[in-house]
Amino acid sequence: MKLKIGHLYPDVLEVYSDRGNVTVLQKRAEWRGIDVQVDRIGIGDDVNLAEYDLLFAGGGEDREQMRAAEDLLRKRDALLKAVASGTVVLAICGSYQLLGRYFETVNGHRIEGVGLLDLYTIGGRRRLTGNVVGKLTIFDFECTVVGYENHSGRTYLGSGAAPLATVVSGHGNNGEDGWEGVAQGTVFGTYLHGPVLAKNPLLADHLLRLALKRRTDRPHLPPLDDEWEWTAHERLVRRVAHMEAACPR
Numbered sequence: 001m002k003l004k005i006g007h008l009y010p011d012v013l014e015v016y017s018d019r020g021n022v023t024v025l026q027k028r029a030e031w032r033g034i035d036v037q038v039d040r041i042g043i044g045d046d047v048n049l050a051e052y053d054l055l056f057a058g059g060g061e062d063r064e065q066m067r068a069a070e071d072l073l074r075k076r077d078a079l080l081k082a083v084a085s086g087t088v089v090l091a092i093c094g095s096y097q098l099l100g101r102y103f104e105t106v107n108g109h110r111i112e113g114v115g116l117l118d119l120y121t122i123g124g125r126r127r128l129t130g131n132v133v134g135k136l137t138i139f140d141f142e143c144t145v146v147g148y149e150n151h152s153g154r155t156y157l158g159s160g161a162a163p164l165a166t167v168v169s170g171h172g173n174n175g176e177d178g179w180e181g182v183a184q185g186t187v188f189g190t191y192l193h194g195p196v197l198a199k200n201p202l203l204a205d206h207l208l209r210l211a212l213k214r215r216t217d218r219p220h221l222p223p224l225d226d227e228w229e230w231t232a233h234e235r236l237v238r239r240v241a242h243m244e245a246a247c248p249r
Contacts, residue, residue: 001033001034001035001212001215001216002034002035002036002037002215003029003034003035003036003037003053003054003208003211003212003215004036004037004039004051004052004053004054005022005025005026005036005037005038005039005052005053005054005055005056005211006038006039006041006047006049006052006054006055006056007019007022007038007039007040007041007055007056007057008041008055008056008057008068008072008095009041009042009043009057009058009060009064009068009071009095010040010042010058011040011042012043012060012064012065012067012068013057013058013059013060013064013065013068013094013095014058014059014060015058015059015060015061015093015193016059016148016150016193016194016195017193017194017195018058018059018092018093018193018195019058019195020194020195020197020198021056021058021090021092021195021196021197021198021204022038022056023195024195024197024198024204025054025056025197025204025207025208026038028201028204028205028208028221028224029208031224032221032222032224034212039052043067043068043071044071047078048078049075049078049079049081049082049087050078050081050082050085050087052082052087053087053088053211053212053214053215054087054088054089054090054207054208054211055079055082055087055088055089055090056089056090056091057089057090057091057092057095057098058092058093058094058095059092059093059094059095059096059151059193060093060094060095065094065095065097065098066111068094068095068098069098069111069113072098072114073112073114076114076115076116079114079116080114080116083116083185083186083187085214086186086213086214087186087211087214088186088187088188088207088210088211089116089186089187089188090188090189090190090207091187091188091189091190092189092190092191092192092193092196093150093151093190093191093193095189096155096181096182096189096190096191097113097121097153097155098113098114099113099114099116099117099119099187099189100113100114100115100116100117100118100119100120100121100155101113101115101117101118101119101120101158102120102121103120103121103122103123103153104120104121104122104123105123106123106124106125106152107123116187117161117182117184117187117189118157118158118159118160118161118184119155119156119157119158119161119182119189120155120156120158121153121154121155121156122153122154122156123152123153123154124152124153124154125152126152127150127151127152128149128150128151128152128154128171128174128175128191129149129150129151130148130149130170130171131146131147131148131149131169131170131236131239131240132145132146132147132148132149132167132169132170132171132172132180132191132192132240133145133146133167133168133169133170133236133237133240133241133243134146134164134165134166134167134168134170134172134180135165135166135168135246136164136165136202136203137162137163137164137165137166137183138164138183138206139202139206141248142246142247143202143246143247143248144168144233144237144241144245144246144247145164145165145180145192145196145200145203146192146194146199146200146233146236146237146240147190147191147192147193147194147196147199147200148192148193148194149170149171149172149191149192149193150193151191154173154174154175154176155173155174155182155191156173156174156177157173157179157182160184161182161183161184162182162183162184163179163180163181163182163183164180164181164182164183164188164189164190165179165180165181165190166178166179166180167179167180168241168243169240169241170240172191173191180192186210188207198229198232199229199232199233199236200229200233201224201226201229201230201233202247205221208221209221226249230245230247230249233245233247
């Protein structure tokens, strides 16, 4: 079996080691005997995004984010077609914002988004930073999620989107409604850096299963030895939220 991953804008959207999420997905698949192809997709590249089982985009500085936004708008139809075909998308921070309806700066300038996700973002003058502990909403069991946030944008979800997690400690999407990230079909967005998948193996495997559904109706992922990953996860939960991690191991 082969898994095809497209890494969008790795040269311009790369802060807090976000590209490590691609490495996590690649290795967790390869350790299970799955052949993985990772393609770097840059600004101006003409590619068929629907050929990919999973697309990833990280966070970036404001200037680089604007460059990516312009190119992503040119790829909007291709991206919408890919998602309609079942492609899984994981977007971090700045790229998460770009997938919404718009981003409005603190000066009132509105930047058009791709419109893939039912959300919008308003720029704030104060940055929301620090470690985050949340509880994932995408499983039918309780599971904590951890990561690091650093963003000035305040993201608000519409009725067509659901949060990826509820916040236990930290700010989340906007510091107001107690939500972090988004889960809308096969598209996921989050403000969590880290890289987020390194300390959250269940989330990584959830994305892999969804991506593999394009290849087989019953994707099977044999368990891995995640002792180190869970140790890091549990220590951060205890240190930041003063509670015990709530994930089945």
